[in-house]
Amino acid sequence: MPHDHHDHDHDNHLEPMDARVRALETILTRKGLVDPAAIDTIIDTYAHRVGPQNGAAVVARAWTDPAFAEWLARDATAAVASMGYCGRQGEHVQAVFNTPQQHNVIVCTLCSCYPWSLLGLPPVWYKSPAYRSRVVIEPRAVLAEFGLVLPAGQAVRVWDSTAEMRYLVVPMRPAGTDGWAPEALAALVTRESMVGTGLARAASGVPA
């Protein structure tokens, strides 16, 4: 999307915020409240270790391993923990499976709850008032802004993350991927497809 969206008014705040956060970190460090090296490690965790590749590995395994898919549907917290995905903002997880009859979309209307352990940090659009306000009343109109137009016969279920349950959408497996290895399938699983604002990529690599 172009960069002329009204949210980019926030760019005006970047310089004051940069100074403000630097000053705050200086104070906190001097007072023995934070360790800058710990902050580096937190940032590195979400930049390199915890991100949507985790959720994509879960989805690809669910597509190829029926016993795992059944476990994921019944007790997602345990199923994803068995793959090493647990912890902050992923303490309690539920997987919701798209079908030709029902498409699932996740939101947090009250703040920005998001399954960090599986998808990493939420994108700006997920936290935006526009998404949070509209997706619970006009999800198809919102999905169209992501380029996703659902068949008229497919119902839409919106899951508002109002408590500590964190939701992972398991998108439908693309056609023409029979026999694909989980690693190849995972490359088709986008972040948006696991929030419900997109579908998995088609086998050709072009968004379905």
Next chain:
Amino acid sequence: MNGPQDLGGRMGFGPVAPESGEPLFHAPWEARALGITLACGALGHWNLDESRHARETLGPAVYYSSSYYEIWTRALIVLLQRHGLVSAGELAAGQAESAPPHPKRLTADRVPGVLARGTPYDRPLTAPPRFAPGDRVRTRNAHPRGHTRLPTYLAGHLGVIESDHGGFVLPDSNAHGLGEAPGRLYTVVFDGVEVWGHDGEPGLTISADLWEGYLENA
């Protein structure tokens, strides 16, 4: 409280405008803001619910004109002052006297373990469930002044219990330092027409995770 955070169904915010190839952070300060927010949380002076309430009480004009990491930073400053960890004078000066490390200061070696453990919010309950999957319920027509996780757009509406998640810490109490007061959490499903009349999209269903105390028999 039905403050600026209570956004479900509110109108006038424009298109969503997802950014293709969005970077993880839009400026280096956002990464530092994330890190200091998590590191200060690890000191144990407040919980997640108090943090959320600090963000939603910043005031509507501030909330709507701030980016999300700015909201986090502003709320962190409120919490640091409320709990006596940083003074207004220090913030104004941008400096502070050196002090020995806080006993719970998060060090780099502890970060992986702390993030991997997270903060589970499930709690054992002795009381049996009041509702069972399939039961019809009505959410209370509640408008508390304090923190709550019953969104206004779902208050006073008929829904159906889909699942019972067991006991969870009650944010309405925990946010205000009144204890965890765990209550049973259910996923409740609402028909779009019940919530929005005919102003919502046809065929829509919405679910939310709601505590037993938010619900009445219907």
